[in-house]
Amino acid sequence: MTEQRAVVRAHANIALAKYWGKADIARNLPAVPSLSLTLENMRTTTEVSFSSELTADELELGGAPQGGKPLARAAKLLGEVRALAGIRTFARVRSHNDFPTASGLASSASGFAALALAAVHALDLSLPIERVSALARAASASAARSLFGGYVELGASAESAARVAPPEHWPLRMLVAVTSEAAKDTGSTDGMQHTALTSPYYPAWVADAPRLFAEVKAAVLAKDFERLAPAAEQSALAMHASMLAASPALVYFRPATLAVIEAVRAARKRGVAACFTIDAGPHVKVLVEPQHVAALKQTLEGVEGVLRVLESAPGPDAALLREFPR
Amino acid sequence: MTEQRAVVRAHANIALAKYWGKADIARNLPAVPSLSLTLENMRTTTEVSFSSELTADELELGGAPQGGKPLARAAKLLGEVRALAGIRTFARVRSHNDFPTASGLASSASGFAALALAAVHALDLSLPIERVSALARAASASAARSLFGGYVELGASAESAARVAPPEHWPLRMLVAVTSEAAKDTGSTDGMQHTALTSPYYPAWVADAPRLFAEVKAAVLAKDFERLAPAAEQSALAMHASMLAASPALVYFRPATLAVIEAVRAARKRGVAACFTIDAGPHVKVLVEPQHVAALKQTLEGVEGVLRVLESAPGPDAALLREFPR
DSSP, X not given: OOEEEEEXXXXXXXXXXXXXXXXXXXXXEESSOEEEEEEEXXXXXXXXXXXXXXXXXXXXXXXXXXXXXXXXXXXHHHHHHHHHHTOOOOEEEEEEESSOSSSSSOHHHHXXXXXXXXXXXXXXXXXXXXXXXXXXXXXXXXGGGGGSOSEEEEOTTOSSOEEEEOGGGSOOEEEEEEOOOSOOSSOHHHHHHHHHHHOTTHHHHHHHHHHHHHHHHHHHHHXXXXXXXXXXXXXXXXXXXXXXXXXXXXXXXXXXXXXXXXXXXXXXXXXXXXXXXXXXXXXXXXXXXXXXXHHHHHHHHTSTTOOEEEEEOXXXXXXXXXXXXX | OOEEEEEEEEEEEEEEEOOOOEEETTTTEESSOEEEEEEEEEEEEEEEEEETTOSSOEEEETTEEXXXXXXXXXXXXXXXXXXXXXXXXXXXXXXXXXXOSSSSSOHXXXXXXXXXXXXXXHTTOOOOHHHHHHHHHHHOGGGXXXXXXXXXXXXXXXXXXXXXXXXXXXXXXXXXXXXXXXXXXXXXXXHHHHXXXXXXXXHHHXXXXXXXXXXXXXXXXXXXXXXXXXXXXXXXHHHHHHHHTSSSOOOOOOHHHHHHHHHHHHHHHTTOOEEEEOOSSSOEEEEEOXXXXXXXXXXXXXXXXXXXXXXXXXXXXXXXXXXXXX
8 A cells, every 4th residue: 555645734815805706617717806815813724645545535524524516626626636646546635624614714715725735745746836726726716825825816817826915014913703603505606607697797896806906906015904995895895796686696694794894884983994805605804903903803792693703813825734633 | 925735645655676876967867767666654744835924945844844955955846836836935844754764764755745746736736747746756756656656667767757557456565674763874866876976886787777677567567476576676686786886885784684684585485475675774675465464574573673664555646635634
């Protein structure tokens, strides 16, 4: 028996300029440019072991064996890495998230980033990080960004993500107001397709997103919170508005989602440098300057329907670990 | 002293295919066609007295004297009626709503419909009802529809509204889940203008609204609830989505608004013929077949944040009363 093994940790990322919609479904290329912040405290750890004893790829998420779609998506990525290495050996994948899975907390981003990097390391392939990012992107576009720490962009129709600025460039904090532990009803891939096919606003979303992306990027580079806040919030709301106009409507907002939006808007009126963003799920992510973290966290914890608030600084690149932690 | 007086009652109406946006701001012509249901139990009573003793128009709403914008809008309508009558006499207006005012419950619709009809009757002008509807429309486009009972349409760029079907055509019930007693932050006129100027989705809203209007009208004429529900809900959500994408966003939804939407969607899954619509305010209006009213009313009253639930059948034409009631 031969075994080739690697353990990788990758961090979730939250887009400040949103990705929603595909330019090419078969190749999984995004229709709009996006810009994200990688989060230190929301992590996926993944072990990949290629073993000649296996007769098929195996996947375990949080200790539970997986079949169906999750296994198929992982096996497709593993197949591409195998093709690059010129082997046919199957792999066993063990993956663990330290935050809720498949509920709009970017677990597919950190998950596929970790899987791609672990598979490449396990087989000792020396690929540039952009190639690893492209492998992750083919599985889940937002995963392309989780290979990089700090502020990261993924262009429209881009193969791979690129760093905009390192974590230390602008030490903001992200507070994640968790409003549900349940997996969402409609996954992002299905939701994007439904929006593209049925929303009269989808063409305008695709046309307008580059403007908001450019605004978010300029604000991040200039560390200008007052410029960032309206552009980031408009990007998130325009994304959700494109889904709200779909037929039937995709409504990811819950009552608590709106209650947190109201709390953030009220805090900003009181002079707190904070803005929200919302992914395809009910949670609200709140970007805030460090000096306001404690007060704002308390505010958010007091909002009806908020279960708990995760706090994170900008996170690092995806990286090798020695062991899969217990 | 001469006094010419009339008292009129007009009923609020709730659009099932939404009006949002103006084709001509100066003439107050709507950009999109709309179709509404006039409501029996949401009423404005208005007394207009033209008197040679007055030196200016006067307005009292719910017992409180008004100045500023409300008085100016009323005086403009009164001025147009005076011009038609060829007089210069000022008027005293007393108006009373039996439901919350200026909070997204269509009080300007019933209010200006009642004012127009009362002024015309006070001066004994014999105008066709379409002319009265046009006078009301110039003050508030949705008011054009409140001259007529039952199901009423107002075309894109139309001068006046027209009946689609009388109240008895389809005896549905409307439940209004009141979620706030406060006046809204942004009035409809300002909100429409802001959306038209800053939302990338506004052109698509105007382009798509006629399709939803046609669908709603066909469903009303056919008394086909299963056809009406998705079209009416999409019209309301697409209207709100156009505002959500404005810069800055116009968010009329409150947490309770979403909670009611969720309750209606859940009820429909249980087989209850019910659908929601939402105007430029936080309340949710729920159209429902009569046999489900009692159960659904109880459901809505149990939703967190719902203060009370008004119930109404299709209402009649605006009409003369003998006296202003106490």
